[in-house]
Amino acid sequence: MPKALAGYRICDFTGQLAGAGATRHLAAFGAEVIRIEDPVNQGRWDILRGQPPYKDERRGINLGGSFNNHNVGKRGITLNLRTERGKELLTDLVRVSDVVSENFSAGVMDRLGFGYDQLRAIKQDVVYVSSSGFGKQGPYGTYKTWGPIVQAVSGLTWTSKLRDLEPAGWGYSYMDHTGGYYMCIAILAALHHRNMTGEGQWVDMSCTDAGATLTGPAVLDYTVNGRPTRRDGLPDSNHNRWPPMAPHAVYPAEGEDNWIAIACRDEPDWHALAAEVGEPWTGDQRFATLDGRIEHEAALDEALCGWTTSRDKFATAERLRAAGVPASAVQRPGERIDHDENTSAWGLWPTVRQTDMGDVRVDGVPAHLSETEWELEHGAPNLGEHNEEVYGGLLGLDADEIASLREEGVI
Template sequence: MPELPLAGIRVCDLTWIIAGPTATRVLADFGAEVIRVEHGQAADAIRFGRPVVGDQPTLNNSGFFNYFNRNKKSITLNVRHPMGMDVLKRLIAESDVLVENFSSGIMASWELDWPQLHDLNPRLIYCSVSGFGHSGRDKSFTTWGPTAQALCGLTFTSGLPGKPPAGWGYSYMDHTAGYTAAVAILAALRHRNLSGEGQHIDISQVEAGIVLNGPAVLDYTVNGRSWRRPGMPPGNRAWEPAVAPHNTYPCAGDDRWIAVAVMNDAEWQALVLAMDEPPWAADERFATNAGRLANEDELDERISAWTSEFTDYEAMELLQAAGVRAGVCQKASDRFERDPQLAARDWWSTLPHAELGESDFDGVVPKLSRTPGTLRQASPLMGEHTHEVLRDVLGMSDEEIVEHETSGVLM
């Protein structure tokens, strides 16, 4: 079997919660040796994150943690102890990448600012992911995912007109700041491999979100039009391109919905055929996109009446068979139990875990034909690899390891 694409890349992973671990999940899936450096007295809160298996959280029974930290190693290290800080510096010197998502200022308080890190290891790629970045007047401000989503515009653009923002029902920007960091780290690594030059990548979680709504910003700076205006956000109706019908429609059952997007007249005709050519659809007001947009309320009511006659999957099959862009609003259960596409592409697999048993995982995106990413091990137990890393990466003798252990450094 060929080597994984990131074989030989070692990542010193100081990240916690979701944004940082998402970045290192990408690197680990593609074969980097990711070493989580954890502190027993200030454990990653996600190690206690629900859902957990059993009645109470332990450090090692969180399904949430397991999901984001597969393929990684864990060492416990007390960096507030001088010997612990020394171990961390030795690990950084032996690493290709250092990632952290602390509030800005923490690394400097440890005297591990970029100049010091660069001195320790000139080939190092250091990526910091913080709320506001390491520069600018508000750099000391902090975020959680929902804060970042609010400040960057994502929360605002998700909602029904005249209602409060619906926003995102999870920390999309924790995922996306992590994906953004992985793009940057990989680009910097390749440059480093060719040139020998390490560097610092400074990522702000809010900025990583602001760049996701570029056309809306340009509509303001070019056309003077803000999204904060009556009728906006448009819910599930289309903003641009302005087309109709484009919405979610109810299906039979409790809280079952289908999304339907008609992008042009040909697709409208396909929808009419799929609905068995109801007389109302022949109304000339619906013959053009402009007419459909002008009569969108009535159009959506008519389509809702049709979709309500079917289950969500039935409606999707009918519409897709006619060439209409349509998809069920799938819940997690739907994706795991019903979705034939994910199943056909071997999306789900299991890995053993000491406290969680055989645990389920989703796959690696995207699929590389010759050197695909792999699932090799479930998330690490707290400190599972401490001795291994100290011995194999730092070359410590058994005596040295015992000395560190008895000094209270490895906890």
């Protein structure tokens, strides 16, 4: 099957999920992504290299589970840009690449001598994509960020909480995912423009602004209606107000830390749920109308909790869905990945072989293309694993030259 991005070459400096997560998608669709790492610090600009989770008891720079997941399908070389020969080799690599991608802090590539003006002088139609917390331009351009900071500054932490409690945030750097997605989109858009016009460009991207795009409803409500997000017990992430629904929450199920999500969209859903529950409280006049259920939502939730607590989450969800009530068991990772029939049918977590780790499961792509399907052919590269292939096969150096570069600390 042909690959949608076959023939494109990415000169990739990205790290962590916010950057590496972008180029992994390009690799899945056939682009040749060459990851460039510093041999002096063993590629540890990406703090995930060699870090947990691990597949087994082994530890080492090539055995980090998250790094493998974020860099699956890529090739990897080492290159010391503190040396003049290293800069010469990067220049040669840029000449035969379509894209240079990075998510360093502002000014790093310029200090290395490879800012956009320098890259364009090397290859006139190069696409240069830089991603950082606030973008490279503007008053915050020099600030450094991590995912939780981006969440807070973008406004997302403020909107994530339970009723009458302080903002909770999300506990994980989900902005790394969003930043990676936007970076991938930007690369594809810039390549399309180049294909149409012959013109390269610099794409400057801000992960904080990517996060801010997810606050649209809250921003709109305030600018149009003058309603702040935090008011009268809001936001309440466990209940639904637009449109109003009740009951609508996650309820305890049988066993320790087991839960089931139930949402009644309308009166038919409520009547169906009440019929399945079959307990006297479902006939309480306080719950006869949507307005009443919302007014007495705490009592409604308490009563429904009493019913769900002694029941298996999967069996109960299946029973409610059969009655037409939206419901789902809250699945643990093992349940979702290992025991969910739809997951198996979809192929969302394929197994790849990483040189040192062996067979390991990684994230797939949540889309299937009928004519140009994605494929993850191998795990993340070991440190410098493809030096011979890239410097020899692509740039034309012989074995003695490559050996000398290694001895001199260039690669």
